[in-house]
Amino acid sequence: MYRKQVRRRRALLAILVIGSFALLTATYGRGSDGFQRAVSTVFGPVESVASGALKPARDLVNWFDETFEARGRNEALQRRLEEARRQAVGAQAALAENAQLRKLLKLNRSGVIPSGYKTVTAGVVARSSSVWFGEVTIDAGSGDGVRVDDPVINGDGLVGTVTAVSGSTARVTLITDHSSRVSAKVVPTGVQGVIRPEVGDPDDLVLDFIDSGKRIGVGQAVVTAGWRDGELASRYPPNLPIGEVTKAPIMQQEAAQQVHLRPFADLRNLDIVQVLTGGSR
Amino acid sequence: MILTPKILARVAAAVILGALLQLCFFSQVAILQVSPDMLPALVVALGLLGGSMTGAVCGFCAGLLVDSLLMLPLGGSSLVLLGIGYAAGLFRERFEIHSMLVPPLLCMGLTFVAELGFGAVELTLGPGGPVSLLVLRDMLVQAILAFFGGWVIFLALRRLLRAALVEEPMVRPRRGPRVIGA
Numbered sequence: 001m002y003r004k005q006v007r008r009r010r011a012l013l014a015i016l017v018i019g020s021f022a023l024l025t026a027t028y029g030r031g032s033d034g035f036q037r038a039v040s041t042v043f044g045p046v047e048s049v050a051s052g053a054l055k056p057a058r059d060l061v062n063w064f065d066e067t068f069e070a071r072g073r074n075e076a077l078q079r080r081l082e083e084a085r086r087q088a089v090g091a092q093a094a095l096a097e098n099a100q101l102r103k104l105l106k107l108n109r110s111g112v113i114p115s116g117y118k119t120v121t122a123g124v125v126a127r128s129s130s131v132w133f134g135e136v137t138i139d140a141g142s143g144d145g146v147r148v149d150d151p152v153i154n155g156d157g158l159v160g161t162v163t164a165v166s167g168s169t170a171r172v173t174l175i176t177d178h179s180s181r182v183s184a185k186v187v188p189t190g191v192q193g194v195i196r197p198e199v200g201d202p203d204d205l206v207l208d209f210i211d212s213g214k215r216i217g218v219g220q221a222v223v224t225a226g227w228r229d230g231e232l233a234s235r236y237p238p239n240l241p242i243g244e245v246t247k248a249p250i251m252q253q254e255a256a257q258q259v260h261l262r263p264f265a266d267l268r269n270l271d272i273v274q275v276l277t278g279g280s281r
Numbered sequence: 282m283i284l285t286p287k288i289l290a291r292v293a294a295a296v297i298l299g300a301l302l303q304l305c306f307f308s309q310v311a312i313l314q315v316s317p318d319m320l321p322a323l324v325v326a327l328g329l330l331g332g333s334m335t336g337a338v339c340g341f342c343a344g345l346l347v348d349s350l351l352m353l354p355l356g357g358s359s360l361v362l363l364g365i366g367y368a369a370g371l372f373r374e375r376f377e378i379h380s381m382l383v384p385p386l387l388c389m390g391l392t393f394v395a396e397l398g399f400g401a402v403e404l405t406l407g408p409g410g411p412v413s414l415l416v417l418r419d420m421l422v423q424a425i426l427a428f429f430g431g432w433v434i435f436l437a438l439r440r441l442l443r444a445a446l447v448e449e450p451m452v453r454p455r456r457g458p459r460v461i462g463a
Contacts, residue, residue, distance in 0.1 A: 009334055016341045016363050023345075023356030028406055039349035043301070047350065051305040061310040069314060 100272045103155020108274075113153075114226075114237045117276040120144045124270045125169065134177030136160075136270055141168040145277045149235050151224075154273045157241035157264035158182065158224060162275060170275070174267050175242070176202040183225040183234050184242055186216050186259075192225050195242060198260070202267050205243060208258045216248045216259050237279060282331040288445040292327065295438060296339055299323040300346045315422040320347065321395035322388040322431035324362050326438045328369030329384055330446060336366030354406065361398035365391040381432075388431025393424040 027033055101121075108119065122140035140146050142165045150162040152172045160174035175182055175195065182195040184207060191214045198204040207222060222245065226238025247260035282288070303320045310316060320343055328336020344359030369387055378384070400416070439446070 012334055013337055013363075013367060016337055017360065020341065020344075020356040020360035020363065023359065024354055024406070025356075027356065028354040033355075036349045036352055036355070039346065040352070043297075043346075043350055047301060047305060050301050051309075054302075054306045058306055058310050061312065065311045065314065 097272060100155050104153075104272065104274055107153065107155055112239055112241065113276060114239075114279070117237060117279045118145065120146055120275040120277055121272065122146075122170075122275060123272055127270075134174055134179075135163075136172050136174065138170050138172055138273060138275070139168065140275060141166045141170050143167050144275075146170045146275050147277060151236045151240065151276045152273050153240060153276065154265050154270060156266065157243065158236065159265050159267065159270065159273055161235055172273070174202075175205065175263060176267050182236060182242065183227055184222050185225045186210075186245065187221050187223055189214055189216060189220065191216055193258070195222070195261070203262055204246075205261050205263055206258050207245075207261055210253065210257050210259065212254045212257050215250070216245055216253060218245050218248050220245045220248075222261050237276065282335055282442065282445045284335075284445065288442060291441055292331070292335070292339060293342075295323070295327070295441060296343045297346065299434075300343055300350065304347065304350055312426060313422050315419045315426070317426040317430060318392060318396065318423050319427065319430045319434065321362065321365055321392040322427045322434050323438075324366040325369040325388045325391045326384065326431060326435040328366040328371075329373045329378070329387065329435065330438055330442055331370065332374055333367045333370030336368075336370035337363045338366075340364070340366030357402040357406065358399070361395050361402060364398065365395050368394075384435040385428045385432040388435070389424045389428035392427035392431070393420055396420040396423055 027036075104119075104121070107113070113119065120140050122138035122144070124136045125139045126137035127135075138152075146162055146165055148162055148165055152159045152161060158175060160172045160177070160180065162170045163173040164171040173180060176197045178197060180195075180197060183192065184195045185192045186207070191210050193207040193210040195205050195207050198206055207216075210216065222242045224236040224238055224240040224242060225234060226236055226240075227234050241264050243261040243263040245259050246262045252258060299320060303318070307317045307319050324336060324340040324343055327339040331339070340362030341359045344357070344362040345355060347353075348355045348358050369391060372387060397420070400420075
């Protein structure tokens with residue numbers, strides 16, 4: 001009895017499996033046949049009624065799923081936006097850095113830097129918080145060959161001089177610092193003088209002790225004089241651009257022997273500088 | 282399972298209702314971005330309650346109905362579903378179901394097997410092509426959804442077919458005698 005049952009079971013299973021394969025073989029690639037059309041005809045109306053009736057439930061389930069998905073997508077988009085912002089800021093910084101480096105390269109190629117000097121490029125890592133904008137710290141030190149009194153330039157012109165050095169950093173006193181003095185000359189007239197800062201105004205320098213007999217005009221460039229007298233020599237090599245004359249009233253030239261100039265270098269926004277090491281000092 | 286005309290009608294109704302619900306509801310909703318497939322769970326539940334033959338026949342019929350309604354080549358779904366229905370019934374005939382977790386776990390496992398089977402049929406018959414590994418993730422999600430769906434389906438079917446069941450598949454813990462006035 002049991003064996004008969006087992007045999008019957010197996011036979012039914014075999015029939016079903018064979019039937020499935022037969023159906024597959026018969027209907028594959030032929031589109032709908034009569035049986036399918038009949039089933040669709042019978043169940044089609046039931047399907048449409050059921051589909052209409054279940055639509056609110058479907059919408060409810062889908063609403064939950066879409067809400068969760070939208071929340072996840074929102075978070076992902078926020079992360080991407082933040083990442084894009086960071087990249088944009090990084091790209092802008094890189095562009096600015098690139099522009100400064102190009103300027104430095106242009107200055108180096110122009111022959112302004114005298115032979116015998118080596119350049120050490122450094123980034124500004126700290127800045128004096130004082131309103132005087134007198135000092136910055138750069139990320140190059142004695143390990144890079146930087147020494148005290150080395151002149152420092154950027155792509156626009158003279159920035160200052162190194163006043164303290166550690167192994168990997170150096171302090172640069174800017175030409176706008178109250179203690180700074182730079183011997184300079186006006187080109188092309190060749191009038192010489194000493195530049196001192198107009199304390200509290202980093203955009204204004206004063207060229208003092210000029211020869212009152214020679215006239216200086218607005219817009220004329222001022223460069224380092226780079227004098228040498230026996231053992232004594234200026235800290236700065238000659239012809240490093242410093243700034244241009246902005247105010248040169250004749251009265252002031254004659255009475256006070258001074259004119260005002262604006263530094264070429266933007267001393268409030270220094271990022272990359274070059275230290276001129278070595279030289280004949 | 283004692284198959285009377287009334288029980289047969291209930292089983293047929295369950296299969297038809299299940300197929301219609303699958304096509305009109307479950308296939309059109311997304312849970313965790315995956316449409317649940319409850320048909321394998323229904324067939325597994327029928328196999329667990331009625332045995333291997335009931336499972337196989339129900340699977341075959343459910344597959345045939347779905348293929349017909351979807352205008353697909355007949356036989357593919359039938360082959361897969363009859364296989365898992367038969368396997369579920371065989372499990373019921375060979376082992377005792379001691380825990381309520383067994384039916385949903387079987388639904389989960391056999392749904393995964395069914396999805397693999399559907400994939401195999403598709404790949405065998407279809408033109409073929411690259412298959413993303415995301416399919417595996419979708420299948421796993423479907424299997425997990427079948428765990429929960431299978432639980433409900435099994436309990437509902439057991440209630441529907443209670444009159445035909447020879448013995449309760451679950452071994453319920455017996456309550457101890459209550460002593461009144463103790």
